[in-house]
Amino acid sequence: MKELLESDNFYAKSGFLYLPLKLDSEIKTDLEHELKPESLIARFKSLDFLSRDEPETNELFLEKNGQTFVKGINILSLIETYESLEPRDYEKKRTSLLKKYSFNPETKVHIDSALETIVFEVMPYFIKTNKGLERKRIDKKGIIDLINEKEIIPQEYFSKAEKLYDLSSLRNKIEALEKDDLQLKLPKEEIISPNKFRTWFDKTLESFILSKEIDFLKSELDERSELAKNNKQYLATILYLKDKASLEIEGFGFYEQGDGYMVYKHTGPYALKDFDGKIYRFEDCKVGMKVADDHIYSPAVLNNYKHPFLEYSRSNQTICLGHAKIPREFSKKNLIKAFEIGLGVILQGYTNERNFGGYNRLDGRVHHGDARETFYEYKILRTDPQIISGELEITNDFIQ
């Protein structure tokens, strides 16, 4: 790119840079007639390099001041692709421009979209708050109310939210920038020296970068206007959650872990039925999975626990999921599906007597891998008061 800009004169016309057709002067004299644009076009047609329908006035070649120029580069594409062609130089220019126009790096509202998905889209699936005839999934406002009932959000988060609601400074910044003439103007038709072209290029690239920044600020304005539609409590709550980085409501929760979040759901106590009809009581466990970099990791039981589909009695064990495939790309739908699979295996997955594929059968008759866990101490009677009252559910009672 730099070499190009520092080479010979060009000819600028209709958005294209025409490059000089360079030939040894002797050859050039010999081929003087052949290098006329119309001759070149005829020659190219005979070689099938050009369609035979191509008009004779084709502007593939131009002759100016005795020099032949070949149509070369779309000038605006040089500007538009400069970021990819010369990323370091582009970034240097961009940074210096942002400094010049005093863009504050804090301009962007850094709302963590993964956090929002976990709290406002996945959590409502798993928490039960409505009673009576009104049994609907809780909405965003309901979640905010619940969080505010549970947590005391410090005043500083409301002040921060207040500032973010102030859209006027953002609007003023955009207006100020738009006053500058940022239209991308093509160089006029003429022979243009490398220096002159460089000057035009730098100025146009600057306008291009500023236009992109304006687009960014406008989308930022849209985003904040959208946020402003919700109440300030909403914004204060998510700013608070981002800093606090943990929450648990109605047995569903998350906490920050490394570069992502560990999201979990408590099962609550439950009972499993063995293939001989005997009942085993299990304490609550936390089924969780890490979400980081748009990736969902395998479900695990986070607390110290033993279960037919866990190899040992310890914490942070990946659940033995059989043939189930966890969707790996992070989204509301996929995270819910991953929970469905993980929780489903723990609560309803003990079903296959003939081909038991877990680590430890409840009756201790089959073990796989190094596992040797037993569950004798978990045994209860079907007439246990907790079962009779419905407090404890035999979650796989459907097996025969």
Next chain:
Amino acid sequence: MKQPKIEQTTKPLESLEDKLPLVLEVIPGQASEGLVDIYDVGTYAGVSVNQLVQNSLKKDWSLEDQQILGDINYQLSEGKILYKGQEVQSNIMDYAVKETTAEGEDYLYVRLKVIKPQEGGLQ
């Protein structure tokens, strides 16, 4: 809304099916809330649980409810309709409890889960 009162009664609930409306909730998988459908007196007596669930799923649901409906249909393909971990049999009244709204109105409530059992094991 206040939590509804759940009546612990020894009175057979069958005697109430001609007097009270029925609230049927169908919960997909491990979700906490499901699709709630209300059957007026006289519209559910003698109808099997499976039929009642199918009738509910065929109704014209709001956009919000359609999301839950989608979750239910997903679970229902190769899935089971469960009541407290057991596959449901024919009579809806076996699963009904009497509840009362905050306004003092009685109704029968049935909470069913639709689960596609997720068999665990080594791959």
